[in-house]
Amino acid sequence: MSDAGGDALPPGKSFPIGATILPGGVNFSVYSRSATGIDLLFFDSVDDAVPARTIRLHPQRNRTFSYWHVFVPGVRAGQIYGYRAYGPYEPQQGLRFDPEKVLLDPYGRGVAVPKAYSRKAASLPGDNAAQAMKSVVIDADDYDWEGDEPLRRPFNQTIIYEMHVRGFTRHPSSGVTPARRGTYAGLIEKIPYLQQLGVTAVELLPIFQFDPQDAPAGLVNYWGYSPVSFFAPHAHYSVSGDPLGAINEFRDMVKALHRAGIEVILDVVYNHTAENDEAGPTFCFRGLENETYYILEKDRARYANYSGVGNTLNANNAMVRRLILDSLHYWVEKMHVDGFRFDLASILSRDENGVPLASPPILWDIETDPVLAGVKLIAEAWDAAGLYQVGSFLGDHWKEWNGKFRDDVRSFVKSDPGMVEVVAARFFASPDLYGSDNLGPEQSINFVTCHDGFTLNDLVSYNEKHNEANGENNRDGMNDNRSWNCGVEGPTDDPAVEQLRQRQIKNFFAITLLSLGVPMLLMGDEVRRTQLGNNNAYCQDNEISWFDWSLCQRHADLLEFVRKLIRFRKELNIFHDGHGLSLIELLHYARIEWHGVQPYQPDKSYDSRSLALTIRGPTEALYVAANFYWEPLTFTLPPPPRRSVTNWRRVLDTSLPSPEDFCSLPQAPLLETNVYCVQPRTIVLLAVELEAPNRRGAAGAPPSEDK
Missing domain, CATH: 2.60.40.1180 (Golgi alpha-mannosidase II)
Structure with a gap:
């Protein structure tokens, strides 16, 4: 079915952007400055190869400046939709329109994935309607929060637990209801464990809808650093597996964590998308306005790659800045999250030519935004192209993953020489990095391990990475691990080696939890979770990455040690009484x-x-x-x-x-x-x-x- 577009329907409005439910129907608005035409497609099923309805938007009636819009009466939440965009395919000019591809709405609140989904079909010529992810109309206000509000816990009372939604409960040993393993609902069943451990915040690896096929052949993208949407929660983490279920199950999880006194911090990826390089697929941004959304090389046909995965979002473009801020607002206002950890945040300081800016607009937008004023903002203050800003990331609101704490503490515990003076600084929130600008000790997020690298068990069990399962001949992953296997590479039955490893693990926990700053622990380290020496398990959705809950009994002594140490930290006044003091003032105090x-x-x-x-x-x-x-x-x-x-x-x-x-x-x-x-x-x-x-x-x- 095809409509005459502007002749048959109300023209709609340019604002709000996205699909907005209004009395009597839905207003659709999408940005494309260079398109010559836009089709709005409705599907009865996500698996359909042909849209049930096609609405052609007229440039004269359905376009205001660079926004294409229409109001469609009778449309409700749950409607599956997408776009086709017409325009020149001129890569040398930065234009990559392909009307054969069904495109996601950049502001879509839900994403549906067909059974026949194919990343390859989005990369090759031809119509991919049956194999394309599609957007879903969502009523973001249709939920009973029962009075829930973000917790707003001060950073100096925060202990962060970095974890993966699926990996936390997917293992058969989790004891979670089988249908809920690996889901938002499954995580709810394990909240008592988090309470007993004593952590006050979970930092969730990416839960924005991502492309699971963005991985080596035969493997899947497990970590989720491959987003296709900045608004939709990943549907595969819901019990229902559909977008409507995902949004409510995610909110159920947030509400349950808040009731338990635990904050929710999202690991967000605003530096690149799953569309990758010039040979990559066309999902959304590339097909709507390529040169707006991405930083391009001088020849315009290639993508600047400061992220290490093929492309870089053009974050300081006015439209992209708006997209990022609107996304952050949505997750705070409609999804009640407490904070964000920004993956490769230093990329957000680069201009359209990739040059780092002294005063990046998007970072100052986030720093000064009133909606985000009480929200935790954590920067991974480096990127994949060598820009390293630990100790120099802008603003007072932003806190930083302290990569120097990780490296220096690892070196000290493995007995490297020359580390005493520098690790003393790390113990006191790194005044050499943060002591000159009246910043508080919470500026430093202290960690020894995170998702990217060895687990704590593997840090004391392997001298070398063992990433053969990733299919890249062990070339991927960091080579500088500062690890020590305590005399034997990998698992051992030698009691002396095992005793030493256990001691070293306790040493790492002691330094992390007794240091000034904000401690962050990695999921499963408290029970010696192992990845068998894999320090880049981004594509391992299996027991290499999952939390094996039998370890809680096997290493109950270590688990109890960590629980006691966390409890002790919470009781120490020195970590709380200095609230409002600068780091230098606190050290004097x-x-x-x-x-x-x-x-x-x-x-x-x-x-x-x-x-x-x-x-x-x-x-x-x-x-x-x-x-x-x-x-x-x-x-x-x-x-x-x-x-x-x-x-x-x-x-x-x-x-x-x-x-x-x-x-x-x-x-x-x-x-x-x-x-x-x-x-x-x-x-x-x-x-x-x-x-x-x-x-x-x-x-x-x-x-x-x-x-």
Whole structure:
């Protein structure tokens, strides 16, 4: 069926962009500056090869400036639709119109995937209607939030757990209802585990609808860094498998997590799309306005590739800026998410020629946007083309994944020389990176592992990556892992090696959770999840990537250690009382003193592998000793502060077996001497409670006290 378009239907309006449900029907609006014609296609089924209705939009009646629009009476939520765009195919001019391809709506709130979906069909000549993903009309207001609101927890009270929606519950051992494994609903069933662990936020790997076929032949895109939509939740993560189910199941998950006191942070990909390079498929942006949405090389036929996956979104173009902001607003206002982690965020600083801007419009738009004022913004402050901005990403609102924390802590724990002084800075939220602009300690998101790279178990079990399963002859993935296998490559039955690996894992957790800044943990590290040495498991939707829940019993001692450590961090006032202080002010407030094996004599030499420190909050004092030498070292302890209730108590010693490795402060053993023998590759934490001070300093200052 074909309509005369502007002659038969109300012309509609250019705003809002996308498919908007109004009284009596739906207004459709799509941006294309260079198109000569647009068809709006309606399908009865996502699998249909022929549209049930085609509405041709007239340039005179259905176009306002660069927006094509029409109002269609009688259309409701659930209607499947797409576009065809007509115009020149002139790659050398940056134009790639192909009316044989069914195109997604860039503002579509839902995406339907046909059984015969084919990435290849979207890349080759010919009509791909039966094999194309299609948009779905969504009523974003048709949901009962039951009073839910984003939690707005301060960063200095946040502990992040990076996880994959599907991988968290897909394994048969998850105990989740079989039909819900690997879904938003399945994650809800495991919320009690997250509560018991003690994390306060989940950071979900991409849940925007992505192309699962953007992977080597025979494999699938598991991570999801291959978006086709910036508004639609991934339908495959819903029990129903359809777009309408996905949007409500996602919101059910958010609401349930909020009720449990857990925030939801989305890992968002605004730096590239699944359309990839000049040989890639045409899904949406390429077929509507290629030179607007992408950064092109000088010859205009090729795509700039600062993302490492074929193309780069032209983020500082006015239309793309609007798209990104509208997407962020949607996820905050309609989906109630609490924050965003921006993949390869430094790309967003590049102009249409790929040159980094000193004051990038899109980053300042996000920084100053009132809708996003209470939202967590986290930047992965680098890109795949060498732009590295850790410590220099703009603004006060943005926080940063601290890649230097990851690298330096890994080197220190594997006993590399020359690391003592630099890791001391990492322990205190990296003042060398963030101490000069009155920024707080929460500027640094501290992590040792994330989805990209080794798991914590593999970091202490492999010297080399083992990515053969990815089908790229082990060429993919990072080569600089700063890992150490503790003497044996891969799994082993040697009890001495296993004991050392367990100790090293506890060391990594101790440093991450006792450091100032915002800690981030990787899904399953707390029970030694392994990827068998694969440090780039983006295409492994199988047991290599899934959380094996039998590990919770096998490594119950480590799980309990991490739970106790998280609980201890939450109870420490030093991590909370400095809210509003800059990092430099907080370090002064905390009264830090540095030591070596002798009090007040830190050894910062190149060959040193040990350090110690004391830090005082208003109600407790801590002494931390780290020995990453391969022999025991005896540390002479400084005297506890004068207001101490008792002598030092041993809270943590990573060389000890469970449950002696961690004790709560009231139950911790009391030391009877002023020395402590720290075993090789071990971290020790001593603590003491302090009496209330008798006098106070000026407002906002710590109480005065003699040493």
